[in-house]
Amino acid sequence: MEKIRLEICCGTTCFMLGADKLMRMETLLPEEFRERVEITGVPCLNVCMEESICRAPFVRINGVPHAQATVESVFEEIRKLLEKEEREDSE
Amino acid sequence: MAAGDLFVEMECRQFTKSGQNACGDDYQLLTLEKENRSIAVLSDGLGSGIKAHILANMTTTMGLHFLKSNVDILRSVETIMDTLPICEVRKISYATFSMADLRLGGITRIIEMGNPQYIQLRGTTEVPAMKHTRIVSQRWPDREVDCFETRMEPGDRLILCSDGVTQAGLGQKKFKFGWRRSGELEFIQKLIARDPEISAKDLAYSVAFQALSITPGKCLDDISCLVIYLRRPRVLRILTGPPFHKEHDREFAQLGAGGANDVIVCGGTTASILERELQKKTEIDLHLVKASGDLPPPGNMPGVGLVTEGILTLSRVCSLLESGQTENAPMAARAILNRMHENDVIEFIVGTKVNEAHQDPNLPMELELRRNIVKRLTSVLETRCRKKVVVRYF
Numbered sequence A: 001m002e003k004i005r006l007e008i009c010c011g012t013t014c015f016m017l018g019a020d021k022l023m024r025m026e027t028l029l030p031e032e033f034r035e036r037v038e039i040t041g042v043p044c045l046n047v048c049m050e051e052s053i054c055r056a057p058f059v060r061i062n063g064v065p066h067a068q069a070t071v072e073s074v075f076e077e078i079r080k081l082l083e084k085e086e087r088e089d090s091e
Numbered sequence B: 001m002a003a004g005d006l007f008v009e010m011e012c013r014q015f016t017k018s019g020q021n022a023c024g025d026d027y028q029l030l031t032l033e034k035e036n037r038s039i040a041v042l043s044d045g046l047g048s049g050i051k052a053h054i055l056a057n058m059t060t061t062m063g064l065h066f067l068k069s070n071v072d073i074l075r076s077v078e079t080i081m082d083t084l085p086i087c088e089v090r091k092i093s094y095a096t097f098s099m100a101d102l103r104l105g106g107i108t109r110i111i112e113m114g115n116p117q118y119i120q121l122r123g124t125t126e127v128p129a130m131k132h133t134r135i136v137s138q139r140w141p142d143r144e145v146d147c148f149e150t151r152m153e154p155g156d157r158l159i160l161c162s163d164g165v166t167q168a169g170l171g172q173k174k175f176k177f178g179w180r181r182s183g184e185l186e187f188i189q190k191l192i193a194r195d196p197e198i199s200a201k202d203l204a205y206s207v208a209f210q211a212l213s214i215t216p217g218k219c220l221d222d223i224s225c226l227v228i229y230l231r232r233p234r235v236l237r238i239l240t241g242p243p244f245h246k247e248h249d250r251e252f253a254q255l256g257a258g259g260a261n262d263v264i265v266c267g268g269t270t271a272s273i274l275e276r277e278l279q280k281k282t283e284i285d286l287h288l289v290k291a292s293g294d295l296p297p298p299g300n301m302p303g304v305g306l307v308t309e310g311i312l313t314l315s316r317v318c319s320l321l322e323s324g325q326t327e328n329a330p331m332a333a334r335a336i337l338n339r340m341h342e343n344d345v346i347e348f349i350v351g352t353k354v355n356e357a358h359q360d361p362n363l364p365m366e367l368e369l370r371r372n373i374v375k376r377l378t379s380v381l382e383t384r385c386r387k388k389v390v391v392r393y394f
């Protein structure tokens, strides 16, 4: 099973608006999720300049950017993706 | 100081006599960029502790001033002797000193009174002085002043020290007469043979530490070792901020690919530009978050160098340097500070495009403009850290 790729922005805007908490994501994920998610840091996801202001912090999950990310919203997204994967596997 | 392709690295390392809270030796360093001159003065005040420190400090202050203003040597020495307060117990006023006045491409003078004789090394070979004169003051006939003239070639080192170094271990079985100048010289030659590029800072530290270690557990006298190293400069290049015109991205990124001894990329957008143009990828280990304090963790771009967040990290580096309190710096700031220390020339390549997101009023604090931070950094690096700074805008 392929791991879910979670990229966390380490840039200025995201960091100031809450990415510092997201960076600790790995320790916050429940055990059963941890093995199935690969978390990396990225210098800047380059959406801070384009997106309308104040939507940081950003993360990217399997290549898709998510704005105003919180630990809860990222966790929720990962849960959905994992569930979907499981459903597809059982079909 | 750098002239053409040369850089004069001057560093001093000291240890204070056990039980004293001030070092009885003092040193001062000065670079006269326009005159291609570097001046170093080291003095050992009579006795130890704060009194000795004051004597030594008065001596270095006057010595530096006289040398800088090209005052006649004899007159300088006499004025120093006349000015120092006389010790009530020993009825003498005393502070020994060594002064070096290095002129790139010209003659280097070394003036000594009572301090161990300097050492000049070319590689591991000692270079004798071209000229040596001894002058004695009529008013202070017991004080002999030695004046040496020599030429410093690229790669040469000049080492000055207080007698805390040469007399280290005095009275011990192995060192009846102390470590002596010969012991010190041999030690330095071995160090240079092992590491021909050893910096002035590391060499000064090694010598002072060795002198300290000869008598285990106790520092019997103030120890100072001052090293002047004339060498090709080491260049640290810091790229920060996206170029104003996108067409310049490639040229900007290429500057990260070579031409400096060390490269740091400060800023997320900046890192993305380099990644795109040089086809590289930054690796950031999020496990470092725990140790990275209140700044984002540093990363690494293979083949380029260190990558850090931009404005917050640079601002922090700047305020740490300005306050002089660089201990306990968060990881990313520490990594930058270390590289700044290790290099002589700091080249800032500053992209001037403003990141709109940084102007967002919802940010919890105001972000200083990149240009301002670079200006502040330039000033503190030049004045406090004696670095040469070059700034180039994109």
Ligand code: FES
Residues within 6 Å of the ligand: A009, A010, A011, A012, A013, A014, A015, A044, A045, A046, A047, A048, A049, A056, A057, A058, B268
């Ligand atoms: S700082 Fe996060 S996307 Fe740029």
